[in-house]
Amino acid sequence: MKSILLGTAALAISASVAFAGSHSVVRMGTEGAYPPYNFINDAGEVDGFERELGDELCARAELTCEWVTNEWDSIIPNLVSGNYDTIIAGMSITDERDEVIDFTQNYTQPDPSSYLALDGADVDLEGGVIAAQANTIQAAFIASSGATLVEFATPDETIAAVRSGEADAVLADDAYLRPIAEENADLVMLEKQELIGGGVGMGVRESDTELKEKFNAAIQSMKDDGTLNALLAKWEIGPGF
Amino acid sequence: MFSFCVDPASLDGLAWMACYLTTGKHMAIYTSLFTVLLLLAITAPSALIFGFLGASSARSPFPPLSWIGKAYIAIVRGVPDIAFFLFFVIALDQLFEWIRHEIKCPDWEADIWQGNDFVVCDIAKLPLGNAPQWVHETYGFFLAVLTFAIVFGAFAANVLYGAMRAVPHNQLETAESYGMNRRQVFWRILVPQMWVFALPGLSNLWMVLIKATPLLFLLGVEDIVYWARELGGSKTARFTDYPHGDWRMWYFLALLIFYLLFTRVSEIVLDKLMLKLTHGQATLAGEAQRKAAA
Numbered sequence: 260m261k262s263i264l265l266g267t268a269a270l271a272i273s274a275s276v277a278f279a280g281s282h283s284v285v286r287m288g289t290e291g292a293y294p295p296y297n298f299i300n301d302a303g304e305v306d307g308f309e310r311e312l313g314d315e316l317c318a319r320a321e322l323t324c325e326w327v328t329n330e331w332d333s334i335i336p337n338l339v340s341g342n343y344d345t346i347i348a349g350m351s352i353t354d355e356r357d358e359v360i361d362f363t364q365n366y367t368q369p370d371p372s373s374y375l376a377l378d379g380a381d382v383d384l385e386g387g388v389i390a391a392q393a394n395t396i397q398a399a400f401i402a403s404s405g406a407t408l409v410e411f412a413t414p415d416e417t418i419a420a421v422r423s424g425e426a427d428a429v430l431a432d433d434a435y436l437r438p439i440a441e442e443n444a445d446l447v448m449l450e451k452q453e454l455i456g457g458g459v460g461m462g463v464r465e466s467d468t469e470l471k472e473k474f475n476a477a478i479q480s481m482k483d484d485g486t487l488n489a490l491l492a493k494w495e496i497g498p499g500f
Numbered sequence: 501m502f503s504f505c506v507d508p509a510s511l512d513g514l515a516w517m518a519c520y521l522t523t524g525k526h527m528a529i530y531t532s533l534f535t536v537l538l539l540l541a542i543t544a545p546s547a548l549i550f551g552f553l554g555a556s557s558a559r560s561p562f563p564p565l566s567w568i569g570k571a572y573i574a575i576v577r578g579v580p581d582i583a584f585f586l587f588f589v590i591a592l593d594q595l596f597e598w599i600r601h602e603i604k605c606p607d608w609e610a611d612i613w614q615g616n617d618f619v620v621c622d623i624a625k626l627p628l629g630n631a632p633q634w635v636h637e638t639y640g641f642f643l644a645v646l647t648f649a650i651v652f653g654a655f656a657a658n659v660l661y662g663a664m665r666a667v668p669h670n671q672l673e674t675a676e677s678y679g680m681n682r683r684q685v686f687w688r689i690l691v692p693q694m695w696v697f698a699l700p701g702l703s704n705l706w707m708v709l710i711k712a713t714p715l716l717f718l719l720g721v722e723d724i725v726y727w728a729r730e731l732g733g734s735k736t737a738r739f740t741d742y743p744h745g746d747w748r749m750w751y752f753l754a755l756l757i758f759y760l761l762f763t764r765v766s767e768i769v770l771d772k773l774m775l776k777l778t779h780g781q782a783t784l785a786g787e788a789q790r791k792a793a794a
Contacts, residue, residue: 283630292730294736294738294739295738295739298739299525299730300524300525300739300740301525301741301742302523302524302525303523303524303525303527304524306739323630325633327636328722329720330717336590339617340590340593340594340618341617341619341620341625342636342720413729413733415729415733415734415746416733419733419734419746422746438738438739439736441736442736442737442743464617464619465614465615465617466614466615466617466619467617
């Protein structure tokens with residue numbers, strides 16, 4: 260009897276050791292199609308603001324990290340079922356998402372969302388047709404604004420829709436639209452901006468509090484010593500902290 | 501890739517194109533081409549095995565076995581592919597992990613379902629959380645092959661089931677009258693003769709399978725259509741050395757040519773195969789061949 264008890268105790272301890280040693284490799288899930296936040300560079304690797312940020316966070320939290328790309332539409336289901344351990348994909352913190360997953364503290368200020376339209380077009384933002392990427396805060400915003408929403412799976416397609424005239428304008432993060440407007444003479448930013456969302460944070464599973472605390476501490480240390488502000492300025496993503 | 505690619509902005513015409521088409525990102529689309537071909541090469545025979553098992557169990561004289569075969573054919577054929585692919589792969593993956601979890605961590609007390617999260621102990625993860633990325637990708641690829649094989653196996657089973665019934669019954673009766681037992685009749689008379697009836701249906705399936713490969717993306721495998729969309733999308737100069745506008749049309753045109761060529765080659769090969777299988781068969785085409793030779 261005693262040996263059985265001891266045996267179970269030993270098993271329980273080894274199990275808890277295994278649990279503490281979890282996340283020897285942290286898999287970072289991102290979309291890879293949303294510059295400057297994250298994109299695939301010419302060499303075929305994940306690059307961008309979040310790549311640099313994520314690598315720095317992992318170094319500070321002493322974690323080994325690996326980058327994985329996943330399409331935006333199924334990025335939350337795949338986190339929840341354990342295919343990777345974090346979402347670091349320019350995902351704004353919202354109440355709806357917070358019910359399904361947990362977020363670290365935000366690493367960008369609430370980024371203003373802007374409209375991009377064809378140069379010279381007279382856009383009716385209240386009653387017109389506005390494009391947005393599906394499952395984003397911008398899509399939810401348009402759906403409740405009274406304008407007609409057309410959704411696309413990738414951010415790139417939303418721009419193509421404006422060009423083809425399928426949509427009057429596109430609503431997306433200011434940092435994403437600005438370089439596009441600068442390089443294309445036929446596209447302009449509208450003056451009106453919308454302040455939606457609670458800033459961008461990293462998504463983790465609700466059961467993964469240990470990992471969330473590690474990243475929270477790392478983000479805080481980057482905020483404290485100003486490195487986060489430097490990164491935000493380098494990639495031209497909104498105001499610093 | 502090439503030595504002159506150091507400063508792409510200074511290049512134009514063919515040189516620019518040569519550099520552009522050999523970036524690391526373009527290597528990914530060439531690799532994914534092989535992924536698709538490999539998938540087809542593995543899926544086709546495994547779907548045929550699934551189909552053969554399904555068809556032979558559906559026509560089994562032992563009722564429960566026949567029910568299993570018929571249920572497999574009916575259910576998988578009836579469910580839309582896209583629903584099957586989205587639901588089935590995640591469910592299959594979780595089933596594997598749950599079985600490993602039960603075996604490897606019997607004293608785990610927390611729930612497997614914690615709210616929305618599916619949590620199994622670390623050593624039961626499949627592949628292990630610390631495995632390198634290529635292991636994850638290979639695992640995903642084989643889940644994809646398995647799913648494709650199950651789906652297309654059901655269609656193949658239906659084709660083979662019909663083909664088995666199309667073999668003239670007097671052939672089987674003659675075999676029996678020669679003293680062959682049930683097994684011998686099946687393997688020596690029925691199976692060799694059924695292919696000629698099955699091939700038109702199977703070649704149809706092969707064509708559908710070729711065109712179904714973009715479904716791979718639903719399974720998390722980055723296939724050529726994904727890369728065509730990603731590479732073709734407009735790129736701004738801030739984030740790449742090779743800025744360009746919306747080139748998706750050209751990429752999709754290339755895909756169209758690839759798929760057309762591929763299906764055309766398949767058609768030619770299948771026609772040759774049909775000619776070979778027809779030889780000496782008691783079918784109209786077989787009879788025509790005999791007369792032409794005589």
